[in-house]
Amino acid sequence: MRVAMGLTCNKAIYFYSMSGNTKALVEKCDTTDYDLYNMALIKPEDLSFGEYETLFIGTSTVGRGVPHTYFREIYGKLISLENRNIGLFGSGNSIYDVYCGALDVLEELLSSKNNVILKFKFESYPTKNVLHQFQEILRGDK
Ligand SMILES: Cc1cc2nc3c(=O)[nH]c(=O)nc-3n(C[C@H](O)[C@H](O)[C@H](O)COP(=O)(O)O)c2cc1C
Numbered sequence: 001m002r003v004a005m006g007l008t009c010n011k012a013i014y015f016y017s018m019s020g021n022t023k024a025l026v027e028k029c030d031t032t033d034y035d036l037y038n039m040a041l042i043k044p045e046d047l048s049f050g051e052y053e054t055l056f057i058g059t060s061t062v063g064r065g066v067p068h069t070y071f072r073e074i075y076g077k078l079i080s081l082e083n084r085n086i087g088l089f090g091s092g093n094s095i096y097d098v099y100c101g102a103l104d105v106l107e108e109l110l111s112s113k114n115n116v117i118l119k120f121k122f123e124s125y126p127t128k129n130v131l132h133q134f135q136e137i138l139r140g141d142k
Pocket residue numbers: 016017018019020021022023059060061062063064065066091092093094096097098099100101123124125
């Protein structure tokens with residue numbers, strides 16, 4: 001894990017996790033090549049997406065298939081993003097009508113001006129297999 005300063009790294013992972021499932025995915029993978037931002041610890045007005053070429057943005061889904069209210073508060077920053085490679089990831093629960101719908105909402109918001117490279121949805125707490133898949137994505141193997 002790298003301290004989030006963004007001085008030398010051109011890749012970053014931003015994540016918002018309610019009960020720790022999405023956070024666990026990030027923390028249990030090797031993220032050495034990334035700057036990490038736990039959005040729950042950053043006031044919306046202080047959040048910056050910097051100049052990273054590649055952004056992974058993670059959030060679980062709440063309400064009826066939408067991201068956390070935090071994302072409403074950073075709406076302006078999200079729609080200002082352009083020319084980035086963006087990977088979306090997050091935990092959900094398939095008992096809900098719109099499984100991991102937050103990622104679809106973010107894709108719709110971001111895809112016109114950016115290259116949304118993937119959406120990685122997973123169920124509840126990350127399994128060994130889920131961790132393996134996400135690790136490969138972070139390594140750029142997939
Ligand atoms: C009020 C509430 C609403 C939820 N709505 C959805 C939903 O619409 N779709 C979904 O896939 N999961 C939904 N979930 C499930 C969470 O996204 C799921 O528990 C997830 O694993 C939480 O991840 P986190 O610990 O990273 O926040 C909801 C959970 C809560 C508490």
